[in-house]
Amino acid sequence: MTDHQARPTHGGNLAWAAAIAQCTPAELLDFSASINPFGLPPGAIAAIQAAIPQLGAYPDPNYGELRSALALHHNLDPNWILPGNGAAELLTWAARDLAAAAAVVLPVPAFADYWRALRAAGARVLPIAPVEPWVWDWSDWLDQDCQQYGLLLNNPHNPTGQLWDLDTLQPLCDRFGWVVIDEAFMDFLRPEHQPSAIALVSQCPNLIVIRSLTKFYAMPGLRLGYAIAQPDQLRRWQQWRDPWSVNSLAVVAAIACLQDQTFAEQTWNWLATARSELAAGLAARSGLRPFASAANYLLVQTALPSDQLQQHLLRSDRVLIRDCLSFPELGDRFLRVAVRHPAENQRLLQAVAQVTG
Ligand SMILES: Cc1ncc(COP(=O)(O)O)c(C=O)c1O
Known part of the structure; x- marks a missing residue:
């Protein structure tokens, strides 16, 4: 080879x-994987070591403690949060929903795993190229009724690093039938500078926000992401999937990370x-x-x-x-x-x- x-x-x-x-x-x-160079926080390493004896039991399938910690972090109700085995697992379920759309609009260049998830779900993809580096023109989409279309994007955008503000995202959430916003890198912005679509979820039942602890807390090997959406939507995904998709070590590490200001x-x-x-x-x-x-x-x-x-x-x-x-x-x-x-x-x-x- x-x-x-x-x-x-x-x-x-x-x-x-x-x-x-x-x-x-x-x-x-x-320099090829964009992971926080400070490495996993020491509190997370200690929490993993302390949790080793728990490996003899299944994780709590409701992930109650983890969901409460995430809910506190975002000031949300825990029912609006579903932890997953990395953002990648949740993208698989998001793509399954997006496949119901006539087509999924995808700004390109796009993270390769979107193609994997969308193809696996049998979704039709409509790639949208930027009109200049790195500007995507949404005017045609905003001028029409796109209820039968889905939209998948990440903010900040990988690989360009471009950031969409909420004034751009909100009209898109109003127009499209399904919207998935992957915020895997959002934590690298200070909370007061984050144009996070989490702020839109309560008013947009068609919106799913996906977050990840992989990059910011340097834990790609542990696998922990979560989706934020209206509870009915998340209950559907919960019924589709393996009941224990997040392992116990990732749970305790995540809780410790979230406390480490x-x-x-x-x-x-x-x-x-x-x-x-x-x-x-x-x-x-x-x-x-x-x-x-x-x-x-x-x-x-x-x-x-x-x-x-x-x-x-x-x-x-x-x-x-x-x-x-x-x-x-x-x-x-x-x-x-x-x-x-x-x-x-x-x-x-x-x-x-x-x-x-
Ligand atoms: C934009 C984007 N979303 C999601 C992921 C996957 O995150 P996770 O490790 O939580 O599955 C990556 C990983 O490279 C990514 O670049």
């Missing part, structure tokens, strides 16, 4: 990259400075153009093909960046990098400087 055949469609495929870099996965510096503050303080320094450093390299981002990653246009640059950085410096080949609309002239700690970002900039001059 050549490394091109095995090319991953998601970030963070360290086994694939380590084979190219000829090192162990632990020796790589990974120091971790959240530390993350917001780090990101504001580290992201602008990384963007400035990349913009200073010839042939690279980073776009403004509301999230913990930067999309970068590149004069050099991104897969060549990726292979070079792996072999020369064991640095892994995300090519964007799995986003067909972007092709080989874009790459995405996570924002990491300042010294790590410097290592990326130095490695890039060797190639771009």
Whole structure:
């Protein structure tokens, strides 16, 4: 198998990259998966250790304690929250609902897992390309009755980092028959700056918001996401699925994470400075153009093909960046990098400087 055949469609495929870099996965510096570099909060690690004896029992299928913790976090009633095995599980159920629409409008480039979930559900997809980087023109949709259509988008948008405000989202929720908004990266904004569609759920029975603890709390291996929607909608999903889709360790880790305000503050303080320094450093390299981002990653246009640059950085410096080949609309002239700690970002900039001059 050549490394091109095995090319991953998601970030963070360290086994694939380590084979190219000829090192162990632990020796790589990974900018391809956009995970908080502070790692899992210490309170979550302690909670996992303390919960090991509970592994002999099934989790509570109502996830009462977890739903209460999430409800407190968002100031909602627990019946409006359904935890899932990562946002990815909840996207599977969302796609099953969206498949009832005549077609699902999907701004592209789009996160690859949307295609997986929508195809599995047999949904018809209507991709909408941006009219300029990164602006999608909704005027045609707002001028018509689109009750028979569904809409799936993520905010902040992956891979561009663009953020929609509620003045844009609210009319779309009013027009479309079904709306799913994936806010997997929203926690990287301070609560007072989050244009979260959670604020619209009580007035929009057709709206589902999906959140994830994966990115902000650095727990992709634990798997924890949740949906926020009107209780009838969530009860339907609950009846479709495995009763214990969230494991007990993810439950206790999530509850501990949500209580850790120091971790959240530390993350917001780090990101504001580290992201602008990384963007400035990349913009200073010839042939690279980073776009403004509301999230913990930067999309970068590149004069050099991104897969060549990726292979070079792996072999020369064991640095892994995300090519964007799995986003067909972007092709080989874009790459995405996570924002990491300042010294790590410097290592990326130095490695890039060797190639771009
Ligand atoms: C936009 C977006 N939504 C959802 C997910 C999946 O999140 P989870 O790990 O909670 O399944 C990802 C992961 O990359 C993502 O980029």
